Amino acid sequence: MTTWMLFDYGEVICLPQPAGAMAAMAAMAGCDGDAFHDRYWSHRDAFDRGLASHLYWSGVLDRDLEPGDPIVTRLEDADIASWSHLNPASMDMLGDLAGSHRLALLSNAPEPIAAAIDAAPWASAFDHRFYSCRLSLAKPDPAIFESVLERLGADPADVTFLDDRAVNVDAAAGLGINAVLYRPPGHAEH
Structure with missing residues (x-):
């Protein structure tokens, strides 16, 4: 059973960079x-x-x-x-999951963005926030997922991971994590 919901930040919690x-x-x-x-x-x-x-x-x-x-x-x-425009659908999902799951964030993010996320009021919804800049590892390297699992004290089967990039989802799934390719509502496949 999934205990932890592990979210990517870019293009999952936040929207893509605005045009321009x-x-x-x-x-x-x-x-x-x-x-x-x-x-x-x-x-x-x-x-x-x-x-x-x-x-x-x-x-x-x-x-x-x-x-x-x-x-x-x-x-x-x-x-x-x-990178600070929040995805309303994801924010709703966080609200829905907060009572039934523990929430964590795993983002490939440089320190300035990590610090901005940590300072955002909505970030308190996450029990843990993990950033590539602080781990000196980045997705899709399986070592970053192993580090997160260790820090969460969780088995892979206890974690569901949402990310917008298939390569990251595949890396997490390769370790036994329930990994889901995130597509926002209304996303059209090309």
């Missing part, structure tokens, strides 16, 4: 939008695993930045804001 958010960050930094987009994602795994913010944005902007550089702060704030 990436272009706005690129314009803020004075960068070409396509190059910014490519570097934003190509450096993201290291950021999610704990790379310092100024080093991540140095890679994205393709120039050396120091901690506390104003552009780092502005981009960090814009990035956090772009």
Whole structure:
């Protein structure tokens, strides 16, 4: 029987980044939008695993930045804001499950986003919040799920995991976790 409901954050608890958010960050930094987009994602795994913010944005902007550089702060704030639009359907689901299950969060997230989530009032619904930046592991690496299971004191069969990425669902299922590919209401398969 499922005791723990383990949720992903990006595109499960929160909605996808709004259209135009990436272009706005690129314009803020004075960068070409396509190059910014490519570097934003190509450096993201290291950021999610704990790379310092100024080093991540140095890679994205393709120039050396120091901690506390104003552009780092502005981009960090814009990035956090772009991932802070909550999914109403997921928030309803959390409310429905709160009385019957223990709730936990597992997100590939850099420290600035992890800190913003921890500070959000709705985050108190989760008994535990796990972030790739603090574990130095990221989904779909099975080691991150093993670490979470150990910290929860749970057997794989005691956990149901919801994530929007099939590769993450497959990795969790490979360990015996009841893993579900999350699709919001009204999602159309392509």
